[in-house]
Amino acid sequence: MTEQTAESVDPVPQLTVFVVDDDADVRAAITLGLERRGYVVESHASARAFLERPHPERPGCLVLDYGLPGMNGLELQQVLNRQDRPLPIIFISGHGAVPQAVQAIKGGAVDFLEKPFRQSVLVERIDAAFAQLRDLISQREALRRNTARLASLTTRERQIVRHMVGHPAEISSKEIAAKLGISPRTVDHHRARILEKTAMSSAAELIAFVQRHGLG
Amino acid sequence: MNRSLGALLAVGLAGLQFLAVLAVVFSSYVTSERALVRHARDLLRDVGVNTGAHSMGFLSPAQGAAELAARLAQSDVVASDDPAALEKLLFQQLQLAPQFAGLYFGGQDGSFVYVMRSGDSAGPFRTKIITQRGGRRQVEVLWRDDAFRLRSRSSLQDDAYDPRLRPWYAKAKAARGTIWTDPYIFFTSQQPGITLAAPVMGGNDVLRGVVGVDIEISSLSDFLARLTIGKHGRALIVNRNGDVLAHPEPQLIKTRAADGGLRFTNLDEIGDPISRAAFAASWHDGVVALPGAQSLEREFVHQGSNYLSVLQPLDSDQLPWIIGVYAPENDFIGDLKRNRTVNIVLAALVSLLTGLLGLALAEYIHRPVRAFAVRSALISQGEMDPDTPPPRTYRELARANDALVREIVARRQTELEYGQALDNSPTAIARVALESGAIERVNRQFCLLTGHDRDSLTAMALADLCAPGDRGEDDLADGERLWRRADGSLIWVALNGMLIHDDAGRPRHRVMLAENITPRKQMEAELDRLRSDLSHLVRVSTMGEMAAGLAHELNQPLAAIAQNSDTARLILSEHPDVDPVLDRLLLAIEEQSLNAGSIIRALRSFINKDAGERSRFELGPLLEQSLKLVRGEASDAGICIRPEVCDEPLLVEGNRVQIAQVVLNLLRNAVEAMAGRPGRIWLRVTAGAGALTVTVEDDGPGVTPGLTLFSQFETSKPGGMGLGLSICQSIVEAHGGRIWHEPRPGGGSRFHFTLPQGGAGAAEEA
Numbered sequence: 004m005t006e007q008t009a010e011s012v013d014p015v016p017q018l019t020v021f022v023v024d025d026d027a028d029v030r031a032a033i034t035l036g037l038e039r040r041g042y043v044v045e046s047h048a049s050a051r052a053f054l055e056r057p058h059p060e061r062p063g064c065l066v067l068d069y070g071l072p073g074m075n076g077l078e079l080q081q082v083l084n085r086q087d088r089p090l091p092i093i094f095i096s097g098h099g100a101v102p103q104a105v106q107a108i109k110g111g112a113v114d115f116l117e118k119p120f121r122q123s124v125l126v127e128r129i130d131a132a133f134a135q136l137r138d139l140i141s142q143r144e145a146l147r148r149n150t151a152r153l154a155s156l157t158t159r160e161r162q163i164v165r166h167m168v169g170h171p172a173e174i175s176s177k178e179i180a181a182k183l184g185i186s187p188r189t190v191d192h193h194r195a196r197i198l199e200k201t202a203m204s205s206a207a208e209l210i211a212f213v214q215r216h217g218l219g
Numbered sequence: 220m221n222r223s224l225g226a227l228l229a230v231g232l233a234g235l236q237f238l239a240v241l242a243v244v245f246s247s248y249v250t251s252e253r254a255l256v257r258h259a260r261d262l263l264r265d266v267g268v269n270t271g272a273h274s275m276g277f278l279s280p281a282q283g284a285a286e287l288a289a290r291l292a293q294s295d296v297v298a299s300d301d302p303a304a305l306e307k308l309l310f311q312q313l314q315l316a317p318q319f320a321g322l323y324f325g326g327q328d329g330s331f332v333y334v335m336r337s338g339d340s341a342g343p344f345r346t347k348i349i350t351q352r353g354g355r356r357q358v359e360v361l362w363r364d365d366a367f368r369l370r371s372r373s374s375l376q377d378d379a380y381d382p383r384l385r386p387w388y389a390k391a392k393a394a395r396g397t398i399w400t401d402p403y404i405f406f407t408s409q410q411p412g413i414t415l416a417a418p419v420m421g422g423n424d425v426l427r428g429v430v431g432v433d434i435e436i437s438s439l440s441d442f443l444a445r446l447t448i449g450k451h452g453r454a455l456i457v458n459r460n461g462d463v464l465a466h467p468e469p470q471l472i473k474t475r476a477a478d479g480g481l482r483f484t485n486l487d488e489i490g491d492p493i494s495r496a497a498f499a500a501s502w503h504d505g506v507v508a509l510p511g512a513q514s515l516e517r518e519f520v521h522q523g524s525n526y527l528s529v530l531q532p533l534d535s536d537q538l539p540w541i542i543g544v545y546a547p548e549n550d551f552i553g554d555l556k557r558n559r560t561v562n563i564v565l566a567a568l569v570s571l572l573t574g575l576l577g578l579a580l581a582e583y584i585h586r587p588v589r590a591f592a593v594r595s596a597l598i599s600q601g602e603m604d605p606d607t608p609p610p611r612t613y614r615e616l617a618r619a620n621d622a623l624v625r626e627i628v629a630r631r632q633t634e635l636e637y638g639q640a641l642d643n644s645p646t647a648i649a650r651v652a653l654e655s656g657a658i659e660r661v662n663r664q665f666c667l668l669t670g671h672d673r674d675s676l677t678a679m680a681l682a683d684l685c686a687p688g689d690r691g692e693d694d695l696a697d698g699e700r701l702w703r704r705a706d707g708s709l710i711w712v713a714l715n716g717m718l719i720h721d722d723a724g725r726p727r728h729r730v731m732l733a734e735n736i737t738p739r740k741q742m743e744a745e746l747d748r749l750r751s752d753l754s755h756l757v758r759v760s761t762m763g764e765m766a767a768g769l770a771h772e773l774n775q776p777l778a779a780i781a782q783n784s785d786t787a788r789l790i791l792s793e794h795p796d797v798d799p800v801l802d803r804l805l806l807a808i809e810e811q812s813l814n815a816g817s818i819i820r821a822l823r824s825f826i827n828k829d830a831g832e833r834s835r836f837e838l839g840p841l842l843e844q845s846l847k848l849v850r851g852e853a854s855d856a857g858i859c860i861r862p863e864v865c866d867e868p869l870l871v872e873g874n875r876v877q878i879a880q881v882v883l884n885l886l887r888n889a890v891e892a893m894a895g896r897p898g899r900i901w902l903r904v905t906a907g908a909g910a911l912t913v914t915v916e917d918d919g920p921g922v923t924p925g926l927t928l929f930s931q932f933e934t935s936k937p938g939g940m941g942l943g944l945s946i947c948q949s950i951v952e953a954h955g956g957r958i959w960h961e962p963r964p965g966g967g968s969r970f971h972f973t974l975p976q977g978g979a980g981a982a983e984e985a
Binding site for chain 1: 626770771777783786815
């Protein structure tokens with residue numbers, strides 16, 4: 004566990020594997036196996052118990068039994084999808100029906116495993132989910148940083164960025180200058196300042212970011 | 220058979236009086252004929268009697284003369300040995316009767332005196348005298364005139380005549396009394412005659428001689444010829460030996476004998492066949508015999524003519540003669556017969572005349588009756604208004620006519636109403652013949668039902684309507700039949716027949732009621748199909764559900780085993796000194812648990828293949844059919860099911876049978892939940908946003924708290940498997956719907972399930 008944390012280079016906190024299954028034997032077996040492999044595991048007997056877990060902010064992935072009594076797996080997935088918290092889900096099911104698997108994958112699940120399954124396959128899926136989660140967390144972090152940098156632009160700089168995003172074919176300094184009624188030199192100056200402030204490598208990267216996330 | 224009044228009158232008035240005339244004519248004819256025949260017989264008998272009397276009257280003088288002469292000689296008044304005296308006596312006697320041909324005396328000594336009528340020119344009388352005096356025989360012949368004067372005399376030398384050898388002498392001598400010889404033809408006169416002889420006795424009763432008389436009887440024939448017996452009647456006299464002694468045709472009675480002499484003609488040979496025929500019945504073996512010597516009356520037929528005859532014996536002890544009289548019947552009744560023909564022709568004419576008169580009269584009487592009959596027929600056929608005034612007729616007929624016309628009018632009205640009722644009846648009705656089943660009459664509904672028009676139907680038999688292959692043994696029996704309509708389509712009909720009887724109770728024809736039961740038949744067939752599909756589905760889905768449940772239950776421990784064995788191997792790898800076999804065992808455990816999982820998966824996917832075909836259909840009719848399937852159990856349990864299904868079509872896409880199974884399961888659960896109590900069940904469909912909700916609600920005891928309704932192998936029913944609701948859930952979810960339960964306010968349960976409307980949504984993905 005310490006090893007894993009040490010290897011991790013980015014500032015992603017420790018990841019947890021959440022196991023939700025009403026069958027105590029299955030739950031215990033998975034938990035034991037994963038813990039022996041070095042994962043941090045937190046198990047729950049029902050969807051409700053999971054939703055009321057003590058540290059909901061902890062990141063991780065969810066190994067979820069499909070056929071839970073009460074709120075079933077699919078319903079829990081829908082609830083989680085409505086929360087603004089990335090939580091990749093690996094469904095495990097004793098039923099293994101194709102329509103249910105289809106619905107689960109449609110709802111964003113990483114995979115659907117039919118019981119019984121090899122632990123190696125589960126570990127593989129968990130690692131994939133963790134990788135996906137880490138990417139997501141890094142992207143979120145970059146976004147947060149970029150959004151903060153864009154917020155530090157001046158009014159003129161914002162004007163220039165808006166024009167560039169609005170007219171991606173007319174991004175030469177001359178064209179922008181003609182549009183805004185200022186000198187191309189001034190535009191060149193502003194563009195350098197903008198790229199410096201936002202830590203973007205090119206105008207194209209800037210336009211793509213703003214097009215995706217807005218100017219804030 | 221009904222008799223025609225006209226024919227009766229004609230026969231009565233013409234025929235009967237013809238018979239009457241005929242009877243009168245015939246009766247008078249028969250009566251007069253019989254009287255005439257009797258009269259003719261009397262006549263014949265009289266002729267016979269007369270002839271007999273005449274014959275006796277003719278012969279009796281001879282007897283008197285002979286006996287007188289004999290007595291004179293006997294009493295010596297005339298000496299028998301005095302030829303002259305004898306001659307004189309005999310001569311006197313001969314003159315007494317013209318029929319005497321001669322008288323003679325033969326003496327016992329051989330003397331002979333014979334006086335006879337002579338045809339010689341020498342004199343009218345001739346006498347032959349033979350004397351025997353002193354042994355000397357002398358024969359002398361004398362001829363005398365009427366006054367006994369001698370005309371001439373001569374002697375005969377070679378005459379050997381001896382009176383004692385003659386038959387008459389011998390017979391009289393033997394009889395010692397008067398005798399008659401049989402008639403014979405006299406030698407001298409060649410006339411028929413007879414000889415009578417009387418003996419002359421002396422003292423001491425010694426025969427002295429015999430006196431004889433020859434009588435010619437040819438005048439008997441003359442007498443007979445003179446008789447008038449009718450027109451063609453005749454009489455004849457026959458000796459007992461058959462010799463014909465007298466006959467109206469005298470030449471017939473003489474026949475030349477074999478010795479050259481003459482003899483009497485016998486009955487056998489006489490040239491008068493009618494006479495032969497008249498005696499034929501009494502003529503046997505050469506003897507004519509009359510039974511009891513009585514007269515015999517006969518009728519005989521000769522050459523096609525009827526004759527009457529009377530045979531009568533002569534009233535004499537010594538002469539065995541028989542007098543026959545005969546005459547053709549026509550002599551007496553010929554006129555009558557001729558008259559009869561005339562009478563019959565007359566009667567026929569009179570009959571014809573009166574017959575024609577009778578026919579005319581019959582026609583006159585019958586005409587009003589006929590006109591009346593024609594009028595009745597026209598009224599009954601509806602071709603004449605019953606109110607038209609009737610023709611002039613008899614009072615009795617007019618009254619009968621009034622009653623009849625009223626009856627006919629009432630009848631036609633009834634017939635009209637019956638016909639309209641039949642024709643307007645909403646039931647298809649046909650009248651058919653008893654044996655053949657030929658259609659005689661149909662109503663409009665029957666035409667509509669079969670698609671044929673009236674004319675083609677009345678040319679068919681009921682059996683012709685049956686579809687090929689559905690022709691039963693008895694096409695007229697009640698029951699359900701498959702018929703082929705005119706356009707070729709097939710319909711099911713329920714046939715009900717009833718026999719119509721006449722007044723006498725004999726069946727006349729059959730009236731068949733046909734009801735179209737095709738829609739009912741189709742619904743029954745659909746229900747049967749659904750029922751059989753359901754039972755198949757129940758088996759399949761129960762098995763599938765069991766497999767699915769088992770798979771889930773088994774997969775859990777298998778999953779735990781696989782995880783645990785893997786973890787165990789992980790731990791084992793941290794201890795290098797442990798026996799490596801342990802690792803292999805743990806690997807085997809893991810692989811075997813995974814293997815078991817794949818076996819279960821294979822089994823389940825195999826069963827899940829039978830998901831059934833999906834189609835778009837209307838929910839309403841399916842719910843109605845499902846209701847029909849449980850209605851029996853429900854009404855047995857005293858439970859009333861109320862469907863509340865909206866009328867507009869509710870389209871669903873899915874498997875009809877599976878959805879029917881869900882509905883049926885819920886309904887059956889509700890019925891069973893009542894536990895024998897009467898109650899109510901509601902079946903409801905509500906259309907919501909893109910989905911239809913089917914609700915089954917009951918006012919039973921409700922669901923036991925704590926029971927997980929839709930899990931497998933959980934049940935509140937004794938003997939239940941706990942699969943029903945689980946299967947329902949599987950089916951509904953496979954259709955993209957949802958199934959749930961809620962308690963009914965006021966007691967009972969409500970089960971709902973949804974189906975995406977029009978088959979949209981998840982059903983397509985599944």
